[in-house]
Amino acid sequence: xxxxxxxxxxxxxxxxxxxxxxxxxxxxxxxxxxxxxxxxxxxxxxxxxxxxxxxxxxxxxxxxxxxxxxxxxxxxxxxxxxxxxxxxxxxxxxxxxxxxxxxxxxxxxxxxxxxxxxxxxxxxxxxxxxxxxxxxxxxxxxxxxxxxxxxxxxxxxxxxxxxxxxxxxxxxxxxxxxxxxxxxxxxxxxxxxxxxxxxxxxxxxxxxxxxxxxxxxxxxxxxxxxxxxxxxxxxxxxxxxxxxxxxxxxxxxxxxxxxxxxxxxxxxxxxxxxxxxxxxxxxxxxxxxxxxxxxxxxxxxxxxxxxxxxxxxxxxxxxxxxxxxxxxxxxxxxxxxxxxxxxxxxxxxxxxxxxxxxxxxxxxxxxxxxxxxxxxxxxxxxxxxxxxxxxxxxxxxxxxxxxxxxxxxxxxxxxxxxxxxxxxxxxxxxxxxxxxxxxxxx
Amino acid sequence: xxxxxxxxxxxxxxxxxxxxxxxxxxxxxxxxxxxxxxxxxxxxxxxxxxxxxxxxxxxxxxxxxxxxxxxxxxxxxxxxxxxxxxxxxxxxxxxxxxxxxxxxxxxxxxxxxxxxxxxxxxxxxxxxxxxxxxxxxxxxxxxxxxxxxxxxxxxxxxxxxxxxxxxxxxxxxxxxxxxxxxxxxxxxxxxxxxxxxxxxxxxxxxxxxxxxxxxxxxxxxxxxxxxxxxxxxxxxxxxxxxxxxxxxxxxxxxxxxxxxxxxxxxxxxxxxxxxxxxxxxxxxxxxxxxxxxxxxxxxxxxxxxxxxxxxxxxxxxxxxxxxxxxxxxxxxxxxxxxxxxxxxxxxxxxx
Numbered sequence: 005x006x007x008x009x010x011x012x013x014x015x016x017x018x019x020x021x022x023x024x025x026x027x028x029x030x031x032x033x034x035x036x037x038x039x040x041x042x043x044x045x046x047x048x049x050x051x052x053x054x055x056x057x058x059x060x061x062x063x064x065x066x067x068x069x070x071x072x073x074x075x076x077x078x079x080x081x082x083x084x085x086x087x088x089x090x091x092x093x094x095x096x097x098x099x100x101x102x103x104x105x106x107x108x109x110x111x112x113x114x115x116x117x118x119x120x121x122x123x124x125x126x127x128x129x130x131x132x133x134x135x136x137x138x139x140x141x142x143x144x145x146x147x148x149x150x151x152x153x154x155x156x157x158x159x160x161x162x163x164x165x166x167x168x169x170x171x172x173x174x175x176x177x178x179x180x181x182x183x184x185x186x187x188x189x190x191x192x193x194x195x196x197x198x199x200x201x202x203x204x205x206x207x208x209x210x211x212x213x214x215x216x217x218x219x220x221x222x223x224x225x226x227x228x229x230x231x232x233x234x235x236x237x238x239x240x241x242x243x244x245x246x247x248x249x250x251x252x253x254x255x256x257x258x259x260x261x262x263x264x265x266x267x268x269x270x271x272x273x274x275x276x277x278x279x280x281x282x283x284x285x286x287x288x289x290x291x292x293x294x295x296x297x298x299x300x301x302x303x304x305x306x307x308x309x310x311x312x313x314x315x316x317x318x319x320x321x322x323x324x325x326x327x328x329x330x331x332x333x334x335x336x337x338x339x340x341x342x343x344x345x346x347x348x349x350x351x352x353x354x355x356x357x358x359x360x361x362x363x364x365x366x367x368x369x370x371x372x373x374x375x376x377x378x379x380x381x382x383x384x385x386x387x388x389x390x391x392x393x394x395x396x397x398x399x400x401x402x403x404x405x406x407x408x409x410x411x412x413x414x415x416x417x418x419x420x421x422x423x424x425x426x427x428x429x430x431x432x433x434x435x436x437x438x439x440x441x442x443x444x445x446x
Numbered sequence: 447x448x449x450x451x452x453x454x455x456x457x458x459x460x461x462x463x464x465x466x467x468x469x470x471x472x473x474x475x476x477x478x479x480x481x482x483x484x485x486x487x488x489x490x491x492x493x494x495x496x497x498x499x500x501x502x503x504x505x506x507x508x509x510x511x512x513x514x515x516x517x518x519x520x521x522x523x524x525x526x527x528x529x530x531x532x533x534x535x536x537x538x539x540x541x542x543x544x545x546x547x548x549x550x551x552x553x554x555x556x557x558x559x560x561x562x563x564x565x566x567x568x569x570x571x572x573x574x575x576x577x578x579x580x581x582x583x584x585x586x587x588x589x590x591x592x593x594x595x596x597x598x599x600x601x602x603x604x605x606x607x608x609x610x611x612x613x614x615x616x617x618x619x620x621x622x623x624x625x626x627x628x629x630x631x632x633x634x635x636x637x638x639x640x641x642x643x644x645x646x647x648x649x650x651x652x653x654x655x656x657x658x659x660x661x662x663x664x665x666x667x668x669x670x671x672x673x674x675x676x677x678x679x680x681x682x683x684x685x686x687x688x689x690x691x692x693x694x695x696x697x698x699x700x701x702x703x704x705x706x707x708x709x710x711x712x713x714x715x716x717x718x719x720x721x722x723x724x725x726x727x728x729x730x731x732x733x734x735x736x737x738x739x740x741x742x743x744x745x746x747x748x749x750x751x752x753x754x755x756x757x758x759x760x761x762x763x764x765x766x767x768x769x770x771x772x773x774x775x776x777x778x779x780x781x782x783x784x785x786x787x788x789x790x791x792x793x794x795x796x797x
Contacts, residue, residue, distance in 0.1 A: 185727075192568050199571075313651045350609065358498075360570055366656060367609055371471075372625040374661040378632055378640060415649050417658075421642035431636075435643055438661070440654035 021412040022308045023050045028445045029273050030054050030302055031114040033324025036392045039410040055302045057115045057152055064111045070103035072096050072137045074222040096137035104353055105333035109326040119151035122272055127162050127194060128356035129171045139167035139223030140354050155292040156256045163248035166223030175218040179233040182210035189359055195255045197264035208239040212246035262286040269301050275312040276364035314445045315365045318349035325437050328409050329388035345380040349373055381438050385430045394429040401426050405436050414441060471622045476714045479601045484713030493719045493765045499726030501769035502736055507556055508537045522733045541741035544748025572770040577613040589718055590616035603718035606702040611720050631664055699723040700746045707753040726769055
């Protein structure tokens with residue numbers, strides 16, 4: 005075989021791979037031209053660029069808010085108003101979904117949206133039960149605000165969040181009969197991790213979360229002192245009178261919180277199969293500063309470790325394709341195509357499968373998803389701006405796609421398949437985004 | 447809304463990844479296997495029905511006449527006139543008429559009060575324990591481990607849905623999954639391009655190799671066999687997920703059982719099937735929601751058993767129903783119950 009040009013004149017392959025990991029795992033992949041600039045600047049410059057969110061963003065700052073508002077209670081059954089109400093409800097959800105997809109795909113700097121997406125999977129709340137767009141939007145804005153801020157503030161915001169409380173039945177948790185759903189998940193899935201508390205702790209902390217009432221359609225939360233348990237409770241080595249805020253503060257201050265949040269970031273950004281290998285990373289979270297922990301993980305030596313490949317979850321795959329292809333999701337010729345395909349692939353924002361969030365890695369690699377990915381890709385290339393390769397001579401296109409899409413290198417297998425299609429830019433792009441090298445962040 | 451998104455994957459919160467990746471089958475695969483090597487009559491078939499969310503056992507098999515039950519559950523206790531008599535002061539939930547009829551024919555066994563020590567009442571850890579049958583961190587399911595003891599055959603154990611249930615996960619080999627909607631293969635030059643793209647490459651890491659294999663499997667299917675089972679099962683209307691909807695599980699049990707019935711009837715060489723229903727996490731407004739769900743379970747299973755009778759395989763089939771845990775004796779103020787680490791298994795047996 006002829007000398008493979010993609011080895012010539014390129015940065016060290018390990019360096020390219022580490023930068024590709026940065027770009028795809030922390031930044032939804034590169035827009036056209038971005039990857040080459042990152043590689044030319046070297047890993048540490050690329051890391052400081054991608055892992056620091058600027059205070060302004062040309063797209064995000066100017067994006068109009070979605071038209072999502074309080075619809076009020078559902079009209080009585082069998083009245084003419086029911087149809088209009090349901091139509092409006094569906095429209096609001098679609099508007100919210102595409103507002104966020106646009107923001108992920110088009111933000112100038114992707115880190116804030118990437119982290120908002122991470123936190124949505126962490127505090128996984130589903131529209132399926134919440135059933136009103138406004139509370140979901142308010143939660144989303146709250147996660148965005150704190151996405152790179154202080155975790156103690158984020159956790160406080162969440163124990164006061166209408167969508168989360170409703171999702172976990174907190175609105176029915178009263179002093180007369182505490183409902184433990186929220187207190188359990190707060191410790192198990194959100195702040196401490198499983199088995200880092202006792203059953204008695206669950207029962208006791210449920211009392212601290214009594215008395216929060218949710219207006220289901222607006223997401224407004226009211227604290228009703230009369231329904232709140234105001235006596236001291238004993239849990240995790242302390243006794244005192246607690247409400248949601250003080251409970252949140254107490255849990256977040258525990259060492260287990262630093263360990264757990266570090267484990268969760270590791271799981272989503274480094275490896276879902278290999279456990280956290282460096283407990284020193286928790287030190288970056290000593291002040292509960294999320295941005296510091298993100299920087300520590302993104303610059304950790306694990307970013308260069310062979311073992312830590314990851315599969316791009318379907319949403320991340322779609323957003324990175326959109327960024328490379330210049331696709332604005334809400335402007336797609338048929339937005340239902342996007343929604344349906346994300347649904348077939350198993351990942352629609354605002355609709356996590358359960359309170360534990362979405363799965364990782366192998367779960368996304370069934371034959372069914374291979375087929376759905378190919379047919380989705382067929383639709384996406386039809387509306388792609390292919391000029392980054394179409395404007396080049398056919399023989400240069402395969403190599404050019406590496407920098408365009410942010411792939412470290414093609415295997416000989418993929419390079420051969422691509423060369424066979426190099427005269428057809430759309431086919432080439434389709435094959436590239438379905439290739440094992442693109443589907444997996446190696 | 448999106449009925450397909452309600453799928454079950456038990457990701458423990460730590461690093462407990464599932465074992466070997468699942469092969470995804472097509473109806474054509476199974477149809478072909480049913481023709482070329484049908485399961486011999488008399489071979490036992492197990493159908494496992496997982497109820498996600500923690501089914502309230504005390505309102506499934508109900509001790510209606512027990513004064514303690516009545517006094518601790520104001521608002522969610524049943525009256526004697528609402529339930530169906532079993533024996534010795536035990537009654538079946540009134541919505542489970544189909545199961546009750548099977549009971550009267552001595553085809554149902556009920557195991558009450560099954561549990562394990564020191565439950566942490568987490569849906570995720572509890573399901574992980576039942577599906578792995580191991581206390582503590584486990585990466586494989588009890589049926590996945592069985593799969594690994596058998597000769598390699600992707601038809602051996604099949605989960606309905608698009609994601610592998612942990613139950614069927616093995617370390618090196620796992621059960622397969624069958625998406626309800628079936629698969630549509632790429633054709634023409636796209637097919638040949640994708641085939642080239644999916645060839646194994648020695649430089650692939652484990653995940654890339656899996657990605658390539660999952661695409662390759664699309665094309666190893668013989669597509670010229672007239673699918674026995676092309677007719678799609680009728681879509682079940684969406685189940686009430688407005689309450690109890692946050693602990694996973696598929697929401698179209700009847701549809702799944704329909705597919706299993708057709709494939710068993712066709713002679714598929716499959717010995718274990720896994721189906722599921724979600725929505726049992728009834729912390730609030732429990733009574734009505736649970737009754738609807740149990741009605742779906744009961745109807746689905748009794749219809750399935752009658753389909754089996756028509757195939758001469760009803761003696762071969764055992765249906766096992768279980769949930770990750772039961773719920774407290776004492777109701778909460780939301781007319782729901784919080785969780786209790788006891789499981790009740792209902793098995794529909796005819797052997």
